Amino acid sequence: MTNAIFTGLMLGGMYALIAMGLTLQYGVARIMNLSYGEFLVAASFASYWLFTGWALNPLLGLAIVVPIGFGVSMILYRVLLTPLVRRAPTRDALEVDSLLATFGMMFIVQGIMLTMFGGAYFSYSFLSIPVTVFGETLALNRLIAFGLAVLFGLALYLALTRTRFGTAIRAVAVDPSAARLVAIDVTSVSAFAFALGGGMVAAAGVLVSMFLTFSASSGVIFTMKALMVVVMGGVGNLLGCLVAGLALGLSESLVATFVDPGLTLAVNFALFLGVLLVKPAGLFGRAQR
Amino acid sequence: MLWEENMVSSVTRLAAGLAAIAGVASFLAVGPALAQSSVKIGYALSRTGPNAGGAAVTTLPNYEMWVKEVNAAGGLKLGDKRVPIEVVQYDDRSSAEEAAKALDRLITQDKVDFILPPWGTGLNLAVGPILNKAGYPHLASTAVSDRAPELAKRWPNSFWLLGTGAGAANTLVELLVKLRTEGKIGDTVAMVSVADGFGIDLSAAARPALAKANFKLAYDKTYPVGTQDLSPLVNEAKALNPDVFIAFSYPPDTLGLTEQARIAGFNPKIFYTGVGTAFPLYKGKFGANTEGVMGIGGWNGDSPAIKDYLARHKASSANGAEPDRWASSVTYASLQMLQQAIERVGKIDRAAVIKDLQTGTFDTIIGKIKLENNLPTKYWWVGQWQGGEFYGVGPATNEGARTPIVPKPAWKAQ
Numbered sequence: 001m002t003n004a005i006f007t008g009l010m011l012g013g014m015y016a017l018i019a020m021g022l023t024l025q026y027g028v029a030r031i032m033n034l035s036y037g038e039f040l041v042a043a044s045f046a047s048y049w050l051f052t053g054w055a056l057n058p059l060l061g062l063a064i065v066v067p068i069g070f071g072v073s074m075i076l077y078r079v080l081l082t083p084l085v086r087r088a089p090t091r092d093a094l095e096v097d098s099l100l101a102t103f104g105m106m107f108i109v110q111g112i113m114l115t116m117f118g119g120a121y122f123s124y125s126f127l128s129i130p131v132t133v134f135g136e137t138l139a140l141n142r143l144i145a146f147g148l149a150v151l152f153g154l155a156l157y158l159a160l161t162r163t164r165f166g167t168a169i170r171a172v173a174v175d176p177s178a179a180r181l182v183a184i185d186v187t188s189v190s191a192f193a194f195a196l197g198g199g200m201v202a203a204a205g206v207l208v209s210m211f212l213t214f215s216a217s218s219g220v221i222f223t224m225k226a227l228m229v230v231v232m233g234g235v236g237n238l239l240g241c242l243v244a245g246l247a248l249g250l251s252e253s254l255v256a257t258f259v260d261p262g263l264t265l266a267v268n269f270a271l272f273l274g275v276l277l278v279k280p281a282g283l284f285g286r287a288q289r
Numbered sequence: 290m291l292w293e294e295n296m297v298s299s300v301t302r303l304a305a306g307l308a309a310i311a312g313v314a315s316f317l318a319v320g321p322a323l324a325q326s327s328v329k330i331g332y333a334l335s336r337t338g339p340n341a342g343g344a345a346v347t348t349l350p351n352y353e354m355w356v357k358e359v360n361a362a363g364g365l366k367l368g369d370k371r372v373p374i375e376v377v378q379y380d381d382r383s384s385a386e387e388a389a390k391a392l393d394r395l396i397t398q399d400k401v402d403f404i405l406p407p408w409g410t411g412l413n414l415a416v417g418p419i420l421n422k423a424g425y426p427h428l429a430s431t432a433v434s435d436r437a438p439e440l441a442k443r444w445p446n447s448f449w450l451l452g453t454g455a456g457a458a459n460t461l462v463e464l465l466v467k468l469r470t471e472g473k474i475g476d477t478v479a480m481v482s483v484a485d486g487f488g489i490d491l492s493a494a495a496r497p498a499l500a501k502a503n504f505k506l507a508y509d510k511t512y513p514v515g516t517q518d519l520s521p522l523v524n525e526a527k528a529l530n531p532d533v534f535i536a537f538s539y540p541p542d543t544l545g546l547t548e549q550a551r552i553a554g555f556n557p558k559i560f561y562t563g564v565g566t567a568f569p570l571y572k573g574k575f576g577a578n579t580e581g582v583m584g585i586g587g588w589n590g591d592s593p594a595i596k597d598y599l600a601r602h603k604a605s606s607a608n609g610a611e612p613d614r615w616a617s618s619v620t621y622a623s624l625q626m627l628q629q630a631i632e633r634v635g636k637i638d639r640a641a642v643i644k645d646l647q648t649g650t651f652d653t654i655i656g657k658i659k660l661e662n663n664l665p666t667k668y669w670w671v672g673q674w675q676g677g678e679f680y681g682v683g684p685a686t687n688e689g690a691r692t693p694i695v696p697k698p699a700w701k702a703q
Contacts, residue, residue, distance in 0.1 A: 111337075129702065253520075262484055
């Protein structure tokens, strides 16, 4: 029982980690980034390259890959997405436009990875050491990823709720036109939120690469999972992300242990549907006015 | 080898792609000249999409290496002169429709002389009728299907070189029976399988075979494709303390299960995993811990021809990549067969080449091959990592079969 719970928590932490960047990009900047998973895999490749080519510890690699993720996303938003934001008459229109633009971007990022690394599977071993926690054996790399997911989640949550700039970000998430009335530079804040999401997805890619096997074409799996967690938790809500991720992870591991591993997907989607039926805006989402 | 083919591929499809552009670049040199100036060989492979991972390891490096080697020798020998190979290639984006379209194009528009098959069971089944109708030889070297004998009969131009899922499962069980008779293992088996083509076929064949041999199947569960944490399965299996652990898994799961078994200190006497065990990636990731791990595939690692092939493959492919120790050598052997058949016929006569493939004897890196009813008579079904090489251990009657190391040494801390 304890083992199933621990496994579930760690899996859930990973799901939350994967989804946090998307909730920022989608919730605040209103960019439905379909190339999200590709960026995650790109960060995994970066980490793989740093680890195998330069013997750089992936945890130190975070210090390189995350700022790059932030920078690239910032440029992307400023160059590619700002014209769309300007042109879009409403938020809904922006969602559709950004969906198409990032769909195209997905192919570009994937193509670059295929050219650089080929289509094969990649995997490396880092800190896959058994550690005993409360009498249960767990993998250290997964434990670290879980710890950092919680840390990042809480840090971002506190930054958004306790700082002035965080409040501005939330204001833009709630109502961009009203935010403009109180002298918030909506474009800058959106760009920052999108870039922050880019940094988060880079962090997720690095951490996940420590224990998952990936290839240039596995991005879509992560986009889907992230989308599920984000929608279930409430778009733009970090705490919702964490809770939804943990709920999915726990349900998956409990079902795999006590019922049948074949039913994990079914339970995931049942939970997802159940939440949406009761709370259409997600666990922590506010209903649209 | 059907993994991930059913996964969400629609979103990942990349528009025609670099491969196609490279392929189209070779339009000019055709013309119905009297003397053949080149032999046009076409193929559509999964350069993108869920199949790309398998095609990039097993198929593409062999196609490229073979073409390079043949052309370095001056080309294919047609009659008394050598004619270089010219390649036309496309990306099938891991989709059956795209593969069919690409092959139609190769046949009607590019008018290629021969076609090399796509990667994977699903795509080979999909293009079977097209190649049959157009009368091209179809040397399927990466397809495992229980329908292989029936297909070979229906499409006499098709050759199914990797065998049937039932063959894989039955050989494994035969090996287990032998080891039990020798007193090396008991009779408790834990089995997990991926809920997709490969896992379903092989577990369905293994269940009755295990029951008939009086093995006790203590744990028998399936898991969905793309499961990201397999520790519940490993922990459950470990709690039952089985003698034998069998996983009919796809590459990411094969790596995940092995990793988790090592973390959990799960040390059954036999640890068998599915597709991916024979990949160079597996050795790269687990190093010395691969010792004693069994998996699907294997080859005669002591044979000079295989050693030479391994060295050439490393020299030829990007980053010095090694071949996988299962379908790679079969794929290369299929190309040798095609070459020998073409050269024996001495001209581009596809019907005669098919006839020669059906009846001839071929000298390949995996030994002499003579097909019976378009199927080989020998396969490697169970391999085992021994001292950094994945040797074939089953069927034990195959030439070069090694004695399995049982029990598998316990996992070492890395």
